[in-house]
Amino acid sequence: MNPETFAFVVVGAGTFVSAALAITAQEIVHTIIYIGAFFAGLATIYFLLQAPFLGLLQLAVYAGAVTILLMFAVMVLRKRIFAREARTALSALPVLVALLLGLVLVDLALRAPAYLPGPAYGVDTLSQNLFLVNGGWLLLLGLVMLSALSGGVYLARETRSSSVARETRG
Numbered sequence: 001m002n003p004e005t006f007a008f009v010v011v012g013a014g015t016f017v018s019a020a021l022a023i024t025a026q027e028i029v030h031t032i033i034y035i036g037a038f039f040a041g042l043a044t045i046y047f048l049l050q051a052p053f054l055g056l057l058q059l060a061v062y063a064g065a066v067t068i069l070l071m072f073a074v075m076v077l078r079k080r081i082f083a084r085e086a087r088t089a090l091s092a093l094p095v096l097v098a099l100l101l102g103l104v105l106v107d108l109a110l111r112a113p114a115y116l117p118g119p120a121y122g123v124d125t126l127s128q129n130l131f132l133v134n135g136g137w138l139l140l141l142g143l144v145m146l147s148a149l150s151g152g153v154y155l156a157r158e159t160r161s162s163s164v165a166r167e168t169r170g
Contacts, residue, residue, distance in 0.1 A: 008048050015041030016102070023095060028074055036067035053123050 001009075015038055022034035039062040046055035130138065 004048065008045065011041055011044045011048065015045065020095070023098070029071070032067060032070045032074065035070070036063055039063035039067065053126055 018034045018037040018041060022031050022038060025031040025034055039058060043055045043058035043063055046052075046058055
């Protein structure tokens, strides 16, 4: 086994373990930490596959910004983030189904023909395609995500204000 394949297997296994821990973690803060480790592992896999643009995007956007945003949301919306009522773990059945699905996907991947690399592309070609040709779609995606974020903030605020109103009435 060459060093690149060994590194890919080790990082892939670590990424899989962090994803499994994120699903089964009891505390929501631990879940976010494991998700951040998963995103960092995925970025490392992109680097090993010689896709540095995707690796840097993964590190900057997901491992950095999204993980921090999730942690910030937990700190703002929950009074006691380590509280026992904030448990997030799944039962054993969904974890077992995900494990079986993962085994089927590994089997399919092992039976697939060898990967033949396509023509190399430059970062300038990718960025022109992403921001010039498909820039409108990227902007639309950002607006959809912004509307989802504002809806979540509104629902969280509405729940908090209604519970405060109930406490003052009772």
